[in-house]
Amino acid sequence: xxxxxxxxxxxxxxxxxxxxxxxxxxxxxxxxxxxxxxxxxxxxxxxxxxxxxxxxxxxxxxxxxxxxxxxxxxxxxxxxxxxxxxxxxxxxxxxxxxxxxxxxxxxxxxxxxxxxxxxxxxxxxxxxxxxxxxxxxxxxxxxxxxxxxxxxxxxxxxxxxxxxxxxxxxxxxxxxxxxxxxxxxxxxxxxxxxxxxxxxxxxxxxxxxxxxxxxxxxxxxxxxxxxxxxxxxxxxxxxxxxxxxxxxxxxxxxxxxxxxxxxxxxxxxxxxxxxxxxxxxxxxxxxxxxxxxxxxxxxxxxxxxxxxxxxxxxxxxxxxxxxxxxxxxxxxxxxxxxxxxxxxxxxxxxxxxxxxxxxxxxxxxxxxxxxxxxxxxxxxxxxxxxxxxxxxxxxxxxxxxxxxxxxxxxxxxxxxxxxxxxxxxxxxxxxxxxxxxxxxxxxxxxxxxxxxxxxxxxxxxxxxxxxxxxxxxxxxxxxxxxxxxxxxxxxxxxxxxxxxxxxxxxxxxxxxxxxxxxxxxxxxxxxxxxxxxxxxxxxxxxxxxxxxxxxxxxxxxxxxxxxxxxxxxxxxxxxxxxxxxxxxxxxxxxxxxxxxx
Amino acid sequence: xxxxxxxxxxxxxxxxxxxxxxxxxxxxxxxxxxxxxxxxxxxxxxxxxxxxxxxxxxxxxxxxxxxxxxxxxxxxxxxxxxxxxxxxxxxxxxxxxxxxxxxxxxxxxxxxxxxxxxxxxxxxxxxxxxxxxxxxxxxxxxxxxxxxxxxxxxxxxxxxxxxxxxxxxxxxxxxxxxxxxxxxxxxxxxxxxxxxxxxxxxx
Numbered sequence: 001x002x003x004x005x006x007x008x009x010x011x012x013x014x015x016x017x018x019x020x021x022x023x024x025x026x027x028x029x030x031x032x033x034x035x036x037x038x039x040x041x042x043x044x045x046x047x048x049x050x051x052x053x054x055x056x057x058x059x060x061x062x063x064x065x066x067x068x069x070x071x072x073x074x075x076x077x078x079x080x081x082x083x084x085x086x087x088x089x090x091x092x093x094x095x096x097x098x099x100x101x102x103x104x105x106x107x108x109x110x111x112x113x114x115x116x117x118x119x120x121x122x123x124x125x126x127x128x129x130x131x132x133x134x135x136x137x138x139x140x141x142x143x144x145x146x147x148x149x150x151x152x153x154x155x156x157x158x159x160x161x162x163x164x165x166x167x168x169x170x171x172x173x174x175x176x177x178x179x180x181x182x183x184x185x186x187x188x189x190x191x192x193x194x195x196x197x198x199x200x201x202x203x204x205x206x207x208x209x210x211x212x213x214x215x216x217x218x219x220x221x222x223x224x225x226x227x228x229x230x231x232x233x234x235x236x237x238x239x240x241x242x243x244x245x246x247x248x249x250x251x252x253x254x255x256x257x258x259x260x261x262x263x264x265x266x267x268x269x270x271x272x273x274x275x276x277x278x279x280x281x282x283x284x285x286x287x288x289x290x291x292x293x294x295x296x297x298x299x300x301x302x303x304x305x306x307x308x309x310x311x312x313x314x315x316x317x318x319x320x321x322x323x324x325x326x327x328x329x330x331x332x333x334x335x336x337x338x339x340x341x342x343x344x345x346x347x348x349x350x351x352x353x354x355x356x357x358x359x360x361x362x363x364x365x366x367x368x369x370x371x372x373x374x375x376x377x378x379x380x381x382x383x384x385x386x387x388x389x390x391x392x393x394x395x396x397x398x399x400x401x402x403x404x405x406x407x408x409x410x411x412x413x414x415x416x417x418x419x420x421x422x423x424x425x426x427x428x429x430x431x432x433x434x435x436x437x438x439x440x441x442x443x444x445x446x447x448x449x450x451x452x453x454x455x456x457x458x459x460x461x462x463x464x465x466x467x468x469x470x471x472x473x474x475x476x477x478x479x480x481x482x483x484x485x486x487x488x489x490x491x492x493x494x495x496x497x498x499x500x501x502x503x504x505x506x507x508x509x510x511x512x513x514x515x516x517x518x519x520x521x522x523x524x525x526x527x528x529x530x531x532x533x534x535x536x537x538x539x540x541x542x543x544x545x546x547x548x549x550x551x552x553x554x555x556x557x558x559x560x561x562x563x564x565x566x567x568x569x570x571x572x573x574x575x576x577x578x579x580x581x582x583x584x585x586x587x588x589x590x591x592x593x594x595x596x597x
Numbered sequence: 598x599x600x601x602x603x604x605x606x607x608x609x610x611x612x613x614x615x616x617x618x619x620x621x622x623x624x625x626x627x628x629x630x631x632x633x634x635x636x637x638x639x640x641x642x643x644x645x646x647x648x649x650x651x652x653x654x655x656x657x658x659x660x661x662x663x664x665x666x667x668x669x670x671x672x673x674x675x676x677x678x679x680x681x682x683x684x685x686x687x688x689x690x691x692x693x694x695x696x697x698x699x700x701x702x703x704x705x706x707x708x709x710x711x712x713x714x715x716x717x718x719x720x721x722x723x724x725x726x727x728x729x730x731x732x733x734x735x736x737x738x739x740x741x742x743x744x745x746x747x748x749x750x751x752x753x754x755x756x757x758x759x760x761x762x763x764x765x766x767x768x769x770x771x772x773x774x775x776x777x778x779x780x781x782x783x784x785x786x787x788x789x790x791x792x793x794x795x796x797x798x799x800x
Contacts, residue, residue, distance in 0.1 A: 217796045228713065447758070454762045460602040463631045466684045467758055473682065494744075498800075511741040514682040570632030 001106070002210040003065035003504035004028050008041075009107045009129065011122065013194050014055055014114030018129050023108050029506070030589060033064035033108060035091045036480035036520040038080025041111065042089065043523060043593065048531050052084035052186075053168060053193040055115035061102065061199075062110075064482035066496075068103035068207040069503050071215070072222050073484035075100050075287035082531075083185035084193075085170040085344075085393050086412045086436045089527045090185035093479055095286035096177035098157040104203025112196060121149070121160075121198040134197035138166060141337045146178040149200050154287070160198035161188045162339030164381040168192050169391040171344035171380075171414075175336060179306035180286075183341035185413060185435050210505030218499040222491050226290055229490035231450070236293040236486060237283055239272030241310035244445065246271045249318075251449060251458070252554035253422030255415070256318045257367050258350040259408050259543055262419040263552045266323025270313050274325055291486055299326040307332040308342075311439075314417035315346020320353060321367030331373040338381035347414035348394045349376055351407055352386065360401045361386075405542045410437035411533070421544055422554030423448045423458050428468045428564045431538050434524035440485065442472035452489050461560050465568035473517030480520055481513075519588045522572075522580050526593055535578035538565060599636055599652045603629065607638070608647045610760045614689055615645035619767055625689035625752070626668035627760060630678050633657050637674060639666045669728045673754065676733035681740050683756035687763040690752040693774035694718075698747045704773060705797050707780060711773035712791060717800040718770055720747040727751070745770055 006028075010019045023037075031040045038060045050056040060080045067074055077099025083090035102110070105124050112122075119134035137145050142162040151158045157177055164172035165188030172188025173181040182188075209215035226232045235243045248254045249267040256264040268274065279299060284306070285292040298304040308316075308329050316328040335342045353369075355361035363386065365372060379387025389397045394414050398407035408415045413436025420427030425444035430437035439445065446452035447467060456467065478488055483496060494510040501508050528537075539545075544559050569576060573584035585591055599607070607627060614620055614627075625644055628637035634654050638644070642651035655663030655671065657678055664671060674686050697704055704718040721739050723732045736754050739746040745755040745766040753770055757763035780787065 214796075214799075217793050220793055224713070454757070454759050454765075456759055457602050457606075460600075462600040462603045463629055463684070465632060466630050470682055470684060470758060509742050511681050567632035570634075571630070573633070 001205060001207050003069075003207065003500070004033070005103065005106045005108050005205070007107045008109045008111060009124070010111045011129070011131075012114040013112065013116040013120060013131070013196060016131055018131075020107070028065070028108075030516065030519060032477070032480040032516055033067070034062050034076075034078040034093065034480040034482035035080065035476060036516060037109060038062040038078050038091055039089060039520055039523050039527065041109065042080050042082070043527060045111070045113070046082050050082060052082045052087065053189060055113070055194065057082050057190055057193070059112040059187065059190050059194065060109060063099055063103040063108055064480060065500060065504055066481045066483060068100040069209065070288050071219060071499050071503070072226060073286070073289045073291070073487040075289060076482040076484055077102065078479060078482055079174060079182045079187050081187055081190045083435065084168070084189045085186040087531060088185070088411055088435055088533065089524050090187060090435055091479065092182040092184050092187055093482060094176055094180045094182045095289070095484060096157070096180035097153060097287045098159050098176035098180070098201060099482070100287045101157040101201045101203050103207060104205050105201055106203065106205045110199070112194060115193065116195040119195050119197050121196070121200065123200045125202040126204055137197045139163065142175045142339050143178060143337050145198055146175070149198055151178060156200065156202045158198060158200050161191045162337060162381065164188055164339045165192035167381065167383050167391070169340065169380060169383065170393050171341045171348070171391070173339050173341050175339050179336045181336070181341070184343070184438055184440070186341070188339050207503070209503045211502045214502035215499065218495065218502055222495055222499065223290065225490045225495070226487065231452070232291050232486060232490040236291050239276050240283065240293050240295045242270070242272035242275050242308065242313045244272070244310055244450075245313060246273070247449060248418065248445075250553070251422055252549060252552035253419045253449070254314065254318055255408070255417065255419040257321045258319060258354040258406065259415070259419060259541070260354070262422055262549045262554055264318035264323075267318065269323040270317040270325050270328060275308070275313070278325055279329055286484070289484065293486060297329050299329050301326070301330070303330055303333055305333040305336065307336070311417050312342040312346065315343050316349070316373060319346050319350035320373075322370045322373070324370040327370035327373055331377060334374060334377045338377060340377065340381060343416050344393065344414040345377060345380065347408060348380075348390045348397065349373070351394045351398055352390065354406055355398060355401050355403060358403070360403050408541050408543075410540055411537055413437050418445065419544075419549070419554070420540065420559050421549050421557045424461050424560060424564065425458070425464045425468050427540060427544065427559035427561060428464060428568060429472065431540050431561055431565065432468075432472075432568060434521065434528060440475065442468055442475045443485070444468065444471060446489065447471070453492070459557060461564050462567075465564055465571045469568065469571050470514070472521055473514050475517070476520040477513045477517035480516060515588070519590060522584065522588055522590060523593065525580060526590070529579060538578060598654055599649060603636070604649050604652070606760055607652065610687075610764050611638070611644040611647045614687070614764060614767070615643075617768065619691045619771055620644060620689035620752070625687070626670050626674075627685070627687045628668070628674045629685045629760060630657065630683070635674060635678065637667050637671060640668050672728055672730065673733045673736050676737035677740055677754065677756060680737040681756060683740065684758045685756065685760045685763045687755045687760065687767060688752060689767055691767060691771040691774065693778050694747055694753060694770050695750060697774050697777060698749045703798070704747065704770070704777070706773040706777075707787060708773060708776045711769055711776070712794070712797065714769050715745065715766065715773065716797045717743070718745055718747055718773070719743060720749050722749045
């Protein structure tokens with residue numbers, strides 16, 4: 001294969017039907033793969049009449065044309081579905097080995113639909129596709145399941161859910177290669193609703209470049225840039241993604257105690273530097289990645305595993321007022337084993353802590369209680385007591401206690417580790433996110449804080465909508481290729497385009513890629529509009545719009561959302577209600593996908 | 598209209614372009630895209646002496662009176678915004694790069710920094726070299742593939758997410774051109790030190 005295998009595997013668990021059908025070359029060219037292809041397939045398969053946890057919802061795993069090509073960071077893959085947490089389109093991607101291995105089975109995508117009548121796992125090998133009884137695996141944790149099914153680094157790779165997915169927890173992740181996560185929006189619950197415990201893959205096909213010389217040149221040039229960037233060659237390998245803890249804290253954009261403050265006095269204790277000094281065993285890389293940002297850590301009690309990443313460090317740290325690095329790390333390990341989204345889990349615990357401190361929740365829970373983390377996580381995974389409320393997500397939990405405004409969410413997805421009052425562009429990213437509040441859909445950390453590609457004024461609003469839109473389009477196409485966004489911190493889209501050209505033999509420019517990203521973004525927007533979302537959903541928690549940060553480098557600022565949003569709709573070619581105009585859809589070759597009046 | 602923070606960016610970049618010799622006192626122009634509009638320097642304003650009143654806001658798509666005061670190259674700026682993902686555009690007249698453009702179809706850096714950042718700058722030719730539809734089409738098409746391009750005998754068009762980024766490419770282009778010129782003046786053979794540098798011609 002040169003880029004695309006040209007085949008989609010389609011499994012209906014209700015009747016056991018297994019089919020292989022061709023990938024439409026025009027759709028491949030328009031949406032590439034990964035997130036884009038997932039959105040396009042979902043548009044046809046899952047309409048507004050489908051409940052997220054019903055058999056009619058689909059779980060669509062998609063690889064990209066770059067996946068398994070051995071281009072730097074070409075290990076990633078995507079899952080698309082309708083989210084049980086938000087009701088929006090769901091897309092999530094992950095690294096590791098599974099995506100590469102699935103592509104080597106000779107498929108670009110796997111559609112799973114229906115519901116098995118008993119716990120089931122799927123095995124995909126050269127011998128074929130087989131549905132197997134998972135009754136003896138149901139109830140097992142992620143680590144137990146991964147081991148039981150024979151995870152073997154480069155040869156056989158396991159993707160599965162843990163107890164959280166089985167119990168339809170709305171923040172449940174799908175885990176691959178033991179500790180990598182497809183997390184945001186609750187894909188694990190969708191998998192659990194289908195009685196699907198695991199998918200195991202063994203492949204042998206190769207994604208060979210059509211132009212070997214050009215591919216070799218692009219690998220060389222890409223490698224030079226990754227080495228030349230202090231972020232990808234030094235900061236991320238040395239300190240992991242938590243290298244930005246102190247940086248974000250210093251500028252007053254590190255949300256603390258459920259976004260009541262924007263600086264955490266315990267930041268030093270949970271920083272990337274502290275992780276390296278106190279708990280790091282070694283760093284680790286995903287397949288074909290020269291960056292090696294993954295931490296293998298060991299706590300004082302002898303527990304060892306992957307993590308914590310920046311977001312997780314924040315979620316169980318500053319968000320909960322906790323500076324105990326061991327407790328944060330062990331919370332991370334437990335989430336991985338239960339199959340939970342760490343960002344949402346930590347955000348929800350922080351919300352519960354504030355509800356309790358304000359007397360709105362009958363609990364002795366308080367900010368800073370590191371010893372409560374393990375029980376709260378386990379209770380959520382098994383829907384036990386307060387955990388049953390937490391399993392519904394922060395918004396529903398806070399709403400039940402009469403204070404939805406204390407839920408730090410947008411479109412019901414829990415906010416990640418940035419206080420947008422100190423990063424105006426990030427606020428627009430969260431408010432307009434297609435899957436809800438998430439940095440991965442257009443992270444403004446680069447331009448607003450890290451000077452990537454250039455430092456822009458983080459408090460400015462005029463002209464910010466264009467930069468946000470370009471970053472959202474860029475993230476959408478990177479998620480469709482599928483590359484790692486950390487590579488993009490050193491390598492521009494121009495390089496991805498030239499590598500894609502070398503792999504597929506079809507010409508792509510950087511601008512072609514950006515157009516794909518814009519197309520994907522607009523299709524996701526159309527999907528959400530079809531689901532009934534409106535411009536009223538493009539918003540942020542009241543606290544971020546109306547309560548200025550009290551002190552620190554971002555003191556006095558709120559998110560000036562209204563003017564940025566107006567400019568954003570204009571930039572995107574949408575009408576004042578946030579609906580893409582017909583001429584925009586025509587320009588993006590999305591005619592025929594308009595939503596009805 | 599233009600807010601204080603954005604004006605400050607225009608003012609400092611305009612001054613820097615002038616003082617680093619990348620254009621003449623009244624030459625060149627700059628714009629940024631804001632929503633579905635362009636904020637562009639007015640025709641005749643000096644890049645080194647910009648004031649808030651030196652800017653024109655005009656529609657990206659339709660017709661409005663803003664065009665009466667806007668830069669001569671507005672049509673090119675509009676075409677670039679229509680056809681690429683650029684958010685800022687600068688046109689200037691870097692003299693060594695212009696000199697090189699008179700005798701070659703591409704400028705390929707021989708220095709490390711230039712090789713890393715740009716690899717190749719194409720030179721395009723148009724008969725009507727200022728403000729023409731032909732120029733707008735040719736320049737915007739070339740900028741789909743490259744961050745900065747030279748128009749033979751006229752100057753460069755550079756793009757970026759910000760004015761600073763676009764300015765960076767112009768400054769780099771002129772440094773690349775100066776080094777090529779000075780090396781040529783030395784008259785000594787080039788000792789190649791970059792692996793795969795022959796592939797830059799195909800970039």
